[in-house]
Amino acid sequence: MKLTILVPCFNEQCVITEFHSRLMAIIERLNTNTEVLYINDGSQDQTGAIIDQFAQDPRVTSLHLSRNFGKEAAMRAGINAVQGGAVIIMDCDLQDPPELIPLMVQEWRKGHEIVNMQRRSRRCDSWAKRMAAQLYYVTMDQLIDDFEVPRQVSDFRLIGPNALAAIRAMDDNAGVLKLLVSWLGYPSTEVNYDRKPRQAGRTKWSPLSLLDLCVDSILAFSTRPLRMYSYLSVTSFLLGSLWIAVDATLSQLTQLHLLAQSLLLLCLGTAVVGEYVGRVLTVVNPRPNALHKRHQP
Structure with a gap:
């Protein structure tokens, strides 16, 4: 060989x-x-x-x-x-x-x-x-x-x-x-x-080179940061909704503004950044879904 x-x-x-x-x-x-x-x-x-x-x-x-x-x-x-x-x-x-x-x-x-x-x-x-x-x-x-x-x-x-x-x-x-x-x-x-x-x-x-390597590695082999952002978005939406429900001192305009911001964060995090970008990363990745133990050309 x-x-x-x-x-x-x-x-x-x-x-x-x-x-x-x-x-x-x-x-x-x-x-x-x-x-x-x-x-x-x-x-x-x-x-x-x-x-x-x-x-x-x-x-x-x-x-x-x-x-x-x-x-x-x-x-x-x-x-x-x-x-x-x-x-x-x-x-x-x-x-x-x-x-x-x-x-x-x-x-x-x-x-x-x-x-x-x-x-x-x-x-x-x-x-x-x-x-x-x-x-x-x-x-x-x-x-x-x-x-x-x-x-x-x-x-x-x-x-x-x-x-x-x-x-x-x-x-x-x-x-x-x-x-x-x-x-x-x-x-x-x-x-x-x-x-x-x-x-x-x-x-x-250099340490900066290793930092660049770390970022490249995450982007190439992990979608977990995107999923974590999705979870954070859902949590922020739930906390914002709870605040609106329990705080009677908020004006109606403030409540609407807070609700709109929470919905925007939820949609951006889960629908755009968290899921669709992660799915695109998976689909366009050139690596196959599985490999044989011995490569077959």
Whole structure:
């Protein structure tokens, strides 16, 4: 079975040469048909030229995006470019050690379609980033019921051929691959590892980036906030009606105004925002209602 290692890159000229050297050393010892696909996500330094040099090796391919679309788009572009087989997605900042690849392949051969690499701790991250990550997982636990989101799992993972074929069959532009992989429901496992500090260059993530990821995740995989707003609207309407009924000091004009406001909030919350928008989100979502255990093209 062919294995492709997808490496999205953005302004990583300071570290990518060392990463490539360590990665190819692992591939040499890996008893698997393996190739490497570098995705240049609109880098403004020499990253693109460096990976083109790497691509002189027939086992290496470079893919250049027209501009910086973001990591999610780069990963999706890499997945769409892969011709079957399985993929490993990893960053090139050496926080995710290439030396763990044989362990991931070993777990895959045991029958796990998804192999998630799970951090033991986030000691190499700033306090703000650790708190933002903790808030993200707590929020996902509260708002997503259909599937479990494994904690402390980044995009460093192996995706087997069945799961990969299912992802490629969906024109899902939600842009949250880590949740989409969990949503698939294929056999998965988590492998604990110690994430290393960044070797060189600057991190592209920040607490604000994690906040954006949280919002994208909620919008793509949960309609619960809309339903909660519907419940809040009904509660506000009932409380407003009760106030009108028990407070005899309110003038008739005030009562009519309060009733109209309560009805408006009820209609907006339940009919428009709460239900119809939620139903549109469900209907236009490109994900199928169910998947076979083995993907059928």
